[in-house]
Amino acid sequence: KNQVEQSPQSLIILEGKNCTLQCNYTVSPFSNLRWYKQDTGRGPVSLTIMTFSENTKSNGRYTATLDADTKQSSLHITASQLSDSASYICVVSGYGRGSTLGRLYFGRGTQLTVWP
Amino acid sequence: NAGVTQTPKFRVLKTGQSMTLLCAQDMNHEYMYWYRQDPGMGLRLIHYSVGEGTTAKGEVPDGYNVSRLKKQNFLLGLESAAPSQTSVYFCASSYAQTYEQYFGPGTRLTVT
Numbered sequence: 216k217n218q219v220e221q222s223p224q225s226l227i228i229l230e231g232k233n234c235t236l237q238c239n240y241t242v243s244p245f246s247n248l249r250w251y252k253q254d255t256g257r258g259p260v261s262l263t264i265m266t267f268s269e270n271t272k273s274n275g276r277y278t279a280t281l282d283a284d285t286k287q288s289s290l291h292i293t294a295s296q297l298s299d300s301a302s303y304i305c306v307v308s309g310y311g312r313g314s315t316l317g318r319l320y321f322g323r324g325t326q327l328t329v330w331p
Numbered sequence: 332n333a334g335v336t337q338t339p340k341f342r343v344l345k346t347g348q349s350m351t352l353l354c355a356q357d358m359n360h361e362y363m364y365w366y367r368q369d370p371g372m373g374l375r376l377i378h379y380s381v382g383e384g385t386t387a388k389g390e391v392p393d394g395y396n397v398s399r400l401k402k403q404n405f406l407l408g409l410e411s412a413a414p415s416q417t418s419v420y421f422c423a424s425s426y427a428q429t430y431e432q433y434f435g436p437g438t439r440l441t442v443t
Contacts (some may be wrong), residue, residue, distance in 0.1 A: 322373055
């Protein structure tokens with residue numbers, strides 16, 4: 216069964232600290248993996264998209280890694296800021312079969328809270 | 332450049348009433364999507380469109396209909412609202428299937 220599991224479910228850190236969020240997936244065949252940031256009451260915003268051949272991708276203080284062999288990804292946030300408080304969603308895209316759209320599998324998200 | 336916009340932002344319906352949610356994008360994207368987001372669950376795809384005049388069912392299409400008469404607009408309709416349709420609805424668009432999806436701000440719908 217194609218699934219995306221994220222851990223931890225929630226995380227509290229102090230401002231200025233680093234943290235790492237995890238994403239494990241069982242989606243096959245694999246197309247790409249995306250990390251989104253969703254602020255409370257807003258729509259998700261894309262942070263990174265990685266294909267099978269990419270191991271690491273950065274977007275400012277956000278660095279995503281992908282191990283396609285073990286089907287694991289992580290999102291590392293460096294020097295956290297209060298504005299990083301949000302839900303971080305891992306999304307895995309699989310190739311569609313018999314349909315016009317590759318299926319997107321959404322994780323339930325990790326709720327990050329940054330305290331001053 | 333407004334990106335993806337949704338109207339209305341909030342709505343309360345009584346069971347059995349109907350309504351239409353409007354999504355508009357100004358990025359000339361071919362692909363558009365409607366999702367629902369419920370507490371403790373990931374986003375779930377309701378319907379999608381790969382171009383003007385085309386629509387297709389997603390993961391949870393029952394109770395919803397859609398139309399894509401113009402490339403920039405994607406409408407989501409509820410013909411007879413049910414309490415189970417209480418949710419936050421997000422519209423998204425993308426240039427192509429494997430490209431980044433841009434999300435709207437969401438519509439919070441409550442069905443009593």
